[in-house]
Amino acid sequence: MVQLRPRASRAPASASAMVDEGQPASEEAEHGLLLGQPSSGAAAEPLEEDGDGDGDEWDDEAPEELTFASAQAEAREEERRVRETARRDKTLLKEKRKRREELFIEQKKRKLLPDAVLEKLTAASQTGIKKSPGKLKEDNLQKKNEECEKRSESKKVKEKVQSIGQNKSYVARRLKDQDLRDSRQQAAIAFIQNSLYGPGTNRTTVNKFLSLNNKRLPVKKAAVQFLNNGWGTQKKQNAKRFKRRWMVRKMKTSKK
């Protein structure tokens, strides 16, 4: 059996552990428990030994003399710095979020009609209900409601304003129900779209589909939609405009 020389630990526990358990570590050290933590009392042991027990062979590099207390202090500083930066980041984020929310609230306020108009509306609607018992064609209003389903609520109010203003008869609908119904309809449409054309389905473009025949002919022909007409529309427009202007200029100079 080889007797191994007892070595001081090279890599003690992390600095934070050291810092937090500074007190119990010292106690343990006093008790003489070698858990890899050198006793704080024996301040002679260097923490950062680069070599191992064979350190005395490399005498050219004298290990740094670091006291435990200084190292501890350093570690504590670092820890504090990290905490400070984290706190700063958090506060910055919070501020950003606050600013953004305020911005949104402002925008929303701008979109909505001023309160005075809204009050007038509700008053008018109540009188309107009493006045006109007749019913407009339900289909018409249904269509109107469905047309404005995609716009925001404020615009829906605007739509109602118009109908009330012209003193037509109408059918009342709860907007909350409309939103629920619309979300369901959107979900249904998304389901069908996904199951027929979504990922996992084996679809191809119409161009490729129709060009299959052309590829198998004895004399191979081009694809059915060979040209991509939607390419470079802006460039083509600019070119057209330039050509027109150039022609006009040419005409002017040739006249002179």
Add this chain to the structure above:
Amino acid sequence: MGEFKVHRVRFFNYVPSGIRCVAYNNQSNRLAVSRTDGTVEIYNLSANYFQEKFFPGHESRATEALCWAKGQRLFSAGLNGEIIEYDLQALNIKYSMDAFGGPIWSMAASPSGSQLLVGCEDGSVKLFQINPDKIQFERNFDRQKSRILSLSWHPSGTHIAAGSIDCISVFDVKSGSAIHKMLVDRQYMGVSKRKCIIWGVAFLSDGTVISVDSAGKVQFWDSATGTLVKTHLVANADVQSIAVSDQEDSFVVGTAEGTVFHFQLVSVTSNSSEKQWVRTKPFQHHTHDVRTVAHSPTALISGGTDTHLVIRPLMEKVEVKNYDAALRKITFPHRRLISCSKKRQLLLFQFSHHLDLWRLGSTVATGKTSGKFLVPGKHGDTLPLSKDADHLLHLKTKVSKMPAFLRSAVQILFSEDSTKLFVASNQGSLHIIRLLEGSFKHLHTFQAQSGTVESMCLLAVSPDGNWLAASGTSAGVHVYNVKRLKLHCTVPAYNFPVTALAIAPKTNNLVIAHSDQQIFEYSIPDKQYTEWSRTIQKQGFHYLWLQRDTPITHISFHPKRPMHILLHDAYMFCIIDKSLPLPNDKTLLYNPLPPTNESDVIRRRTAHAFKISKRYKPLLFMDLLDERTLVAVERPLDDIIAQLPPPIKKKKFGT
């Protein structure tokens, strides 16, 4: 005939929407077809597959299911959660009832025709009672976990099969509870990741449930035990529709690759009584998904995303083997969507939600209106339109209000000098309105005769402004005297619907084209058929003329030559010269272009009254602008196909 300059117009961007549902009605031999934009069309299969009625659609009313109930009542249900009943007489929607289950995916009428079953998004199956005036909610069945995508009644009306995602449930109608729940295998091309969607179910009277799903399988289940009997792997893509014949000895399925398969019940050996289902015939008439199929006693009907309606008569079921047993593919509309102003050289294109006005020779005005506005006709225009029955009619000029009775117009026509407007309303009455500078004045109303308005109303006015012809009542074509504001005469009724109507300029002859390719000429001042009309009826039309697939949608006349009638259908246009002899069955109908080096004798022998040219096809509209110019609006099929949604990929060797 003479030479004409032809304006060939190809910029009419007409794209029909794909067919979503098809429902066949056995008693009246009619087919109801609904499209993805919500339009519902009704075809009369016995009147040469003519499109009789047309309900314009709206995206919010996009239908997912269509069915006929007892007494010729048509119901549809869509993703907006409502069940809609259509009024086939007045051509509008009777009422729509919300089912309160979320979007509705499927609907089936009971075999007795008095109950309606609806499958909703939230997994509930709802039963409605069909009353004479409305439908009424009866009760809910047990709620399932996922959306109910297909429904089928047992022929006795006691059980129901409902297909949802990954499972099929069999319900008992009396108790409303689910008896069996059959789980469907998800495997699709070796992968089990995607959910298996049961697109269609069918319940046979011996208790077999046939299901088609998105993994490309057709499966036979036994509903008494809830077990799988047989699987047929039919396609590499979804199988999207199924329809069973009434005798239950054959059914048809449609796949997403465009193939339609016919399954038949055949005996195992030639003289045994045991029968089994065998896949007999594949048909590839579509390029895109076949979303719906129907099975009539003699034909297989299929329709899908590529917008064609294909009717394939089955040879073994057809009694008389004549041209009626040929394949019918209906692609182009049977109504006129384009009108032309001759003096101003303007064309008006009618889309589903807007109108486009173009000037010939250069494209100047493209007025995109919202469909509620009608661009008023300029001087000399005749603009007949068939308007959406729901939209109110407004004139774009300073007209303030329209009277209440003009709420829903089926057909509108301006007079030749644009001072009068003739409106055919959907209640069967005809209104005449005089248009003045800033207002209008209602002149007269011709009430409907006894009986109701049945098919599409067509109007025609004579160029001198005296006569107005209206078709649409089952009693024949009525001719009204506009100056004296009373009914002049009625052309005797014919059992096929009218497809086109026009009055000749000087002779005031009314030319009527019917859906069985018969043409009549009726002289209005004399109140009888003309000599020429009688001769051609006695002799009969050429057999090739009668075998044409598409109806004649427009008739016009030459201003200087009263003996010429110009008419067209989707694949040819023809100038009938009444002075030349009529062809009999032995002569060539489609004459080639007259070569100048042929001898005179041959030319005289082969010259006959019908000068047909197939040069411009497919034609949507053709008219004489003036003496020397024709305008032809074509719509090549490739342009329509280029704008369709993506089809399923097909792997071919060598590509």
